[in-house]
Structure formats: structure tokens, C-alpha cells
Amino acid sequence: MNNTLLAWLEEGRLLMSDGAMGTMLQDAGLTDGGAPELWNVKKPEVVRAIYQGYLDAGSNIISTNTFGGTSARLKLHKMQDRVAELNAAGVRLAAEVAHPLGALVAASIGPTGELIVPLGSLTIEEATAIFAEQAAALAAGGADFILIETMSDMREVEAAVKGSQQATDLPVVVTLTFDTNFHTMMGISPKQAVETLSEWGVFLIGANCGNGPGEIEAVMTEMAQHRPAGVYLMAQSNAGMPQYNAGHIHYDGTPEVMAQYATKMRNLGVNVIGGCCGTTPDHLRAMRQALDAVADQPVSGPAGSGESKEIETDASRAARRDTRRAARRQGVPA
Numbered sequence: 001m002n003n004t005l006l007a008w009l010e011e012g013r014l015l016m017s018d019g020a021m022g023t024m025l026q027d028a029g030l031t032d033g034g035a036p037e038l039w040n041v042k043k044p045e046v047v048r049a050i051y052q053g054y055l056d057a058g059s060n061i062i063s064t065n066t067f068g069g070t071s072a073r074l075k076l077h078k079m080q081d082r083v084a085e086l087n088a089a090g091v092r093l094a095a096e097v098a099h100p101l102g103a104l105v106a107a108s109i110g111p112t113g114e115l116i117v118p119l120g121s122l123t124i125e126e127a128t129a130i131f132a133e134q135a136a137a138l139a140a141g142g143a144d145f146i147l148i149e150t151m152s153d154m155r156e157v158e159a160a161v162k163g164s165q166q167a168t169d170l171p172v173v174v175t176l177t178f179d180t181n182f183h184t185m186m187g188i189s190p191k192q193a194v195e196t197l198s199e200w201g202v203f204l205i206g207a208n209c210g211n212g213p214g215e216i217e218a219v220m221t222e223m224a225q226h227r228p229a230g231v232y233l234m235a236q237s238n239a240g241m242p243q244y245n246a247g248h249i250h251y252d253g254t255p256e257v258m259a260q261y262a263t264k265m266r267n268l269g270v271n272v273i274g275g276c277c278g279t280t281p282d283h284l285r286a287m288r289q290a291l292d293a294v295a296d297q298p299v300s301g302p303a304g305s306g307e308s309k310e311i312e313t314d315a316s317r318a319a320r321r322d323t324r325r326a327a328r329r330q331g332v333p334a
Contacts, residue, residue, distance in 0.1 A: 009203075016058055016288055021065050023278055023279070051097050083133055088138070105143050131159055136168060144170070146168070147174075165201075175206045178210060182311040205227070239277070258283040
């Protein structure tokens, strides 16, 4: 395995990833309901320009326009037979601009959009095969590592990790979204995530998307307090919260806000820092300037060694759940 990413992390390099792909594509004319991945072949110059914009802003890592590139997601657009074509094209566009500058290409894999049994009809085996198909195409395009992102169900994460590992020997990175009271929608805490994923051999773990820098700071604090030896952390926050105005969605996180967030992440000991929805090259430039300004300062790390003060412990959460269930069985309002 050619693991440049791990080598950089072991050297102690602080890396900056990129920002939003969907936001930039929408600004370029992608309509609601359109397939972003189709632009990899229909409008490659637009996708390439987005990649280039983040590189120019100082990103060391570029994420590909392949987030919805599984057959399950492409099926919504009747393009499930184009997995190999669209994913490989998205990676090649990124590699064309990133590799000459020494930047890495993170091949983005998002959720299938389907629930896994028993909550849904998709089996673990089917999900694993779906992710393996996409990962193989991403590797063929020349990706440096697989980035499984915006996940909430650890069963789907496991399928994505296993599918990627079956299809390619590329390193696998995972970020989840903790947007439900500092847990994922399926109830996974940051502590659970970092400990479980490290057992699966994932060395770079983190959070993306969510409800803005304040939320992700609490999440990354808990991850930093509990990360096992040899595990590195990645944070990609939305640029604040979305605001609907004059027919368009805007995010209220200014470049100054995101610069402060980047500094806080760096001081927690986060190793890869970037943005998600609403984050543009302007935000990334401010983040790069902020990180460069504190490059010589020591990293303080997270305070304490327990749970983040904002996040309910797993034990407390389980106790509340059991209390509610007992009350329902007895016919008492929970």
C-alpha cells in the first residue's frame, strides 16, 4: 500500500482538506434533484475548476465529486449502470489538478440512502457489494485514499469499510455526522465511533457536516479525549447553519468564523481540518491563514480525559432509553 496520507500524519503534518462540493455545484447551476456525479462527464470543466479553487486556497486534500456514486443513489437518476464511468471520471479530474501540486485525492463515498435490515430491506451483504463496486471504480480512477463520509449507522459504515477493503488496498478514512444531540441519527456517540473504527483498522476518523462549528468542537473534543494510540482525527464542519433567502440557501458562517473553528480544531489536536456544506474557497483561504499564523504555537489538546461536557454519556443515554421503555410497558407517559 502506498500510504502517503499516513506518512504525512506520522510526520506530524497538519493537513487542510477542502470545502463543499454540492454548494459550489449549485452555485454553478446544478438544480435540486440533479445528479452531481453526472457533471464529471457532462461538465468536467466546472468540476475541475471547483477542485482547482480549493487547491488555490491552500488545501492539501481534494475530495471527489462522487458522494452519491453508489448504484443505490445513482438508481434514483436511472444511472445505476454508470457507477464505474462516473466515479472514475470524478477521481481523474481531481488527480489531474491535485497530483501535480503534491495534493492528495480523497475518493468520497456517501450513504446509500437506504436502511439496513432490520430497519430496512437492504442486507449487509448487499450494502457491502454496493460499496465495493464504487470503491473499485474510485481506485481505478487514481484515488489516494477512500473517504467514507456523512455516515450515521455503524452497520452501514462497516459495510462501506469492508466493501472498500475488499475492492482495493487504498487506505480507508471515515467521518460520521453527529447532528442529533451530539450523536449520530442512529445514536452513536463520538467515543463509540472512534473506539469502534480504530478496531476495524481505520487510522483517520472524524466528523463532518452537522450543525456548525460549535457542535463539531464538542464532538471532536470527545474524540480527542478517547482516541486510541495511532489514531488521527479529521474535522469538516459546515460553514454555520443554512439560511433560506430570496430563493437560495446561504450559510451564516463567515470566513472569520471558520478561521476561528480551524484554530480551535488545531488546538484540540485534530490532524486534518476542512469544511463541509456552505464552505467555499474564501472560507478555506481564511482557515489557511489562521492555521499558518499559529503554526509555531504548541498544541494544547483537549481538557480533561472524560466525556465532553456538552455530550451525554453513553451510560446515561442508555439509562434514559431503558426508563422510557419501562414506562411505555407500564402505560405511563414517558
